[in-house]
Amino acid sequence: MANQEHPQVLTLERPMHHHVLLTTADGSMLGLDDNGDLALFDEASDQVIWDRTADGITHTATGTNIEIGGDVCTLSVGSDKVELAVSHGPEKLPSEYLEHLHREGWVCLNSILSQDIVDGLEKVACTGPYEHLEQSQDSPKICQGAAVGKAIAEPISLCVLREYLQTRDIHLGHPPGFNVLPPETIASAGRGWHSDIPYTKSRSPQPVFPREGPPKACNRNTFVSDFSYKNGATMLKAGSHLLDSAPPEEWNAPLANDKLPYSGPEATVVEAPAGSMFLYDARTWHRAGYNLTEHKRGMMATNYETPDVVPKRDTRPVYAKLHASPVYQELNAREQRDVTDLLMKVPDYAPEE
Numbered sequence: 001m002a003n004q005e006h007p008q009v010l011t012l013e014r015p016m017h018h019h020v021l022l023t024t025a026d027g028s029m030l031g032l033d034d035n036g037d038l039a040l041f042d043e044a045s046d047q048v049i050w051d052r053t054a055d056g057i058t059h060t061a062t063g064t065n066i067e068i069g070g071d072v073c074t075l076s077v078g079s080d081k082v083e084l085a086v087s088h089g090p091e092k093l094p095s096e097y098l099e100h101l102h103r104e105g106w107v108c109l110n111s112i113l114s115q116d117i118v119d120g121l122e123k124v125a126c127t128g129p130y131e132h133l134e135q136s137q138d139s140p141k142i143c144q145g146a147a148v149g150k151a152i153a154e155p156i157s158l159c160v161l162r163e164y165l166q167t168r169d170i171h172l173g174h175p176p177g178f179n180v181l182p183p184e185t186i187a188s189a190g191r192g193w194h195s196d197i198p199y200t201k202s203r204s205p206q207p208v209f210p211r212e213g214p215p216k217a218c219n220r221n222t223f224v225s226d227f228s229y230k231n232g233a234t235m236l237k238a239g240s241h242l243l244d245s246a247p248p249e250e251w252n253a254p255l256a257n258d259k260l261p262y263s264g265p266e267a268t269v270v271e272a273p274a275g276s277m278f279l280y281d282a283r284t285w286h287r288a289g290y291n292l293t294e295h296k297r298g299m300m301a302t303n304y305e306t307p308d309v310v311p312k313r314d315t316r317p318v319y320a321k322l323h324a325s326p327v328y329q330e331l332n333a334r335e336q337r338d339v340t341d342l343l344m345k346v347p348d349y350a351p352e353e
Contacts, residue, residue: 027334044155105241120147127298146330193247217282224298232289241281
């Protein structure tokens with residue numbers, strides 16, 4: 001067994017350049033329609049990606065230039081005057097992320113979240129400057145700060161997930177939760193190599209799906225802390241989503257001797273800054289890492305499923321609590337719609353909590 005070897009470590013530095021979005025107060029995004037005219041969209045495809053220039057912005061895909069001044073502007077969109085704010089965008093085009101996900105089974109949206117959202121997630125996770133605190137168990141995590149809902153409804157990653165799963169009507173497989181790994185600790189869950197629901201047995205009544213065919217689920221790990229090999233970043237086998245088998249038994253053999261499972265060169269670890277989102281096909285072989293640092297490592301785990309997959313936990317009661325919470329009003333209209341769809345568009349039957 002090669003568990004004394006090291007995996008391939010891919011380190012993604014914080015990008016020097018980000019595209020930008022132009023958003024309305026309700027969360028709609030400015031883009032160009034198929035005729036090249038300005039239009040508002042709720043989906044963050046390549047059509048809504050822009051770049052700053054010396055005197056305005058340029059539509060990344062077409063090169064169309066618009067002169068604006070500052071970070072807030074008013075433009076004519078159809079027959080309406082629309083106020084727009086320039087906001088943090090992705091490092092790459094959504095189509096580039098999607099292509100990588102199809103090829104490798106994973107993709108990292110490097111530093112996709114703005115710093116204020118990252119700070120809000122740290123408060124809920126009790127990591128970073130808040131790691132001396134303990135997480136609250138008094139209410140669902142999504143009710144503890146607007147940053148949770150804003151991260152769940154992040155539009156670029158949602159666009160990639162919907163395109164990859166070939167449907168807009170995706171839902172969450174469980175309420176959003178935080179995986180916080182203390183110092184000198186290996187995660188208790190996911191320690192061994194595995195694939196995820198619906199390609200493995202679980203508490204869900206969902207039968208195990210065959211690995212071939214269109215993807216049925218995709219995971220999204222939101223990095224609340226900087227993720228590194230040293231602090232327990234997820235380990236995976238790139239391209240394994242295209243294989244017709246689960247991880248081999250020998251990759252988990254050391255577990256019987258209370259040792260780490262396989263961590264050799266066939267495995268990959270992606271290091272990326274806090275605020276990055278790591279998407280991977282649920283068929284991808286992966287396992288948790290070991291935190292060898294002196295600080296907590298935080299991550300928000302969510303998984304996204306097609307309409308025919310029964311979630312592991314019913315998310316509808318959590319939505320009811322969110323809707324009754326003042327946190328719901330801190331989300332813009334698009335975020336409210338996306339969060340509602342993700343938590344409520346589940347199959348009629350879901351297991352009890």
